[in-house]
Amino acid sequence: GAVVSQHPSWVICKSGTSVKIECRSLDFQATTMFWYRQFPKQSLMLMATSNEGSKATYEQGVEKDKFLINHASLTLSTLTVTSAHPEDSSFYICSAKKGSSYNSPLHFGNGTRLTVT
C-alpha cells in the first residue's frame, strides 16, 4: 500500500509562535504533495501544492508568508504556520501523489489538529 504519515497528530501552541507540521510518504516517492485545511464540519480547502525542489504554488487567498511550505526531499513536505493566531486553529491534511502521471493516485495523511491559544 501507499502510506502517508503526518506529524504531529495534534498540537497546541500559543498565539504568536510558529508550528511545523510534517508530511511524509513512507513507502513511495512523491514529487508533488498537497496541503489542505478543514474547519469543523466543513469541507477540505486546498491551500497549496508542494513541489519537490521548487517553490510551492499557493491557492488564491492563502498567505504564503504565513504558511511556509518546504518540500526538500521526495518523501517529506513541511508546513510551517508562522506567528499563529487563534483563527489559524484548524485541521490540516496533506496528500501525496504516487507516481508522475497526471492521473496518479493521491494518498492522504491522517491530519494534524492545530489549536492556537
Next chain:
Amino acid sequence: AQTVTQSQPEMSVQEAETVTLSCTYDTSENNYYLFWYKQPPSRQMILVIRQEAYKQQNATENRFSVNFQKAAKSFSLKISDSQLGDTAMYFCAFMKGEAAGNKLTFGGGTRVLVKP
C-alpha cells in the same frame, strides 16, 4: 473555476439498506475525474471510488457504485447493504484531467449515519 455541490448535509440509513448520496458539479472541462472520499471519525480520508469522465460505464467497487450522468453533471454514490462501518462524512471531489496538477475540489460533504 469548478464547483462541487452536495445538497444533502446528512443522511441516515438502516443497516443492510441502501442509501444514495447526490453530487453535482459545474465545469467547462471535457476531460476530468470524479471521486468519492470517505472521512470516518478518525479523519483519515479514504478513496471510495473514482470515475473517469471519458468512460461511460459507471464505476463500481464492491458495495459502492456511482451513477455518472455527464450531460447533467451529476455523480451520485450508492451504498448498498450499508454497514455500521460506513458511518462517516462522504465528500464528492472533482479533478481536471491531464496537466491540471491533481488539484481536488471538494463538495461540502454529506454525513452518513448507519443505524443498527
